[in-house]
Amino acid sequence: MSVEMKRRSAEAALAHVEPGMKLGLGTGSTADEFVKLLGARVAAGLDVVGVPTSERTAALAGSLGIRLETLDTLPELDLTIDGADEIGPGLVLVKGGGGALLREKIVAAASARMIVIADKSKVVETVGAFPLPIEVVPFGLGSTRLKIERIAADLGLAGPLALRQGRDGAPYLTDGGHYILDASFRRIPDPKALAEALATIPGVVEHGLFIGLATAAVVAGLDQIETLHP
Ligand SMILES: O=C(CO)[C@H](O)[C@H](O)COP(=O)(O)O
Structure with a gap:
């Protein structure tokens, strides 16, 4: 734009x-x-x-x-x-x-x-083409990532979860000191169901579905x- x-x-x-x-x-x-x-x-x-x-x-x-x-x-x-x-x-x-x-x-x-x-x-018919940012606690990253993949699969969603990198090549850190996984699900037909499922994972701090x-x-x-x- x-x-x-x-x-x-x-x-x-x-x-x-x-x-x-x-x-x-x-x-x-x-x-x-x-x-x-x-x-x-x-x-x-x-x-x-x-x-x-x-x-x-x-x-x-x-x-x-x-x-x-x-x-x-x-x-x-x-x-x-x-x-x-x-x-x-x-x-x-x-x-x-x-x-x-x-x-x-x-x-x-x-x-x-x-x-x-x-x-x-920015106006779309179905959200998800833009990779969904999911803010996670650094501790337990591997386990949190696996849980996100599993709840996504239960909802028929799949795609890479990329750990966001900073300019220095190290993991990007949010203002709160967390990591971000960018989830390329391409289409999220039921955002509410995904939001509810993500909220059940302890290592997920927040996600970008508003x-x-x-x-x-x-x-x-x-x-x-x-x-x-x-
Ligand atoms: O959610 C955001 C930041 O976390 C921004 O609102 C979003 O990324 C849009 O940014 P831009 O106006 O630069 O396209």
Whole structure:
């Protein structure tokens, strides 16, 4: 997606921000565009407070003068704006391409509303073409991976589970100090069943299926913006 399209969906989402709001700030290149636009509005006098979903977003938002808090001081938020890797029917999302899925899900769940910003290419009929990020505890990786393969097989899903690598070739570490397995299932016809099954595996911290969290998606096409609802 071009930066221009990212900016246009971010701009449309900015229209939902009101003075005094407590905002969840997403992670990724599209969320960055939103944070930059928000920073400009804050510099012009808008009074909002943000809870970032990653160290990366905290650094960007902080550098732009956006007042930041945590969910400890602000346990309930008005609105979260975040990107997505896939947007499926009912606004079921796949997230975590940027590795921030755990904090993103915690922040989205603490928010009264979540607006997804994306370009049209992220909208899919069936999620799963984008490898599903599954955040796991490093301890017991082999055992956790086997359990994921088995519950997936029970649901008719198969595909490689790739341990995400960092730039240095070592396993990628999330902000929480966990690993990510990227599961290439290609098609996930029943995301709810997979989400429920993954939640039963002790070594799985979270997964990138966001179900029932997004309240709207602002999707930028080449020359128009569309708002989708669950
Ligand atoms: O889930 C995410 C980060 O964990 C991002 O929202 C997702 O990867 C989309 O990123 P981008 O806007 O760069 O395409």
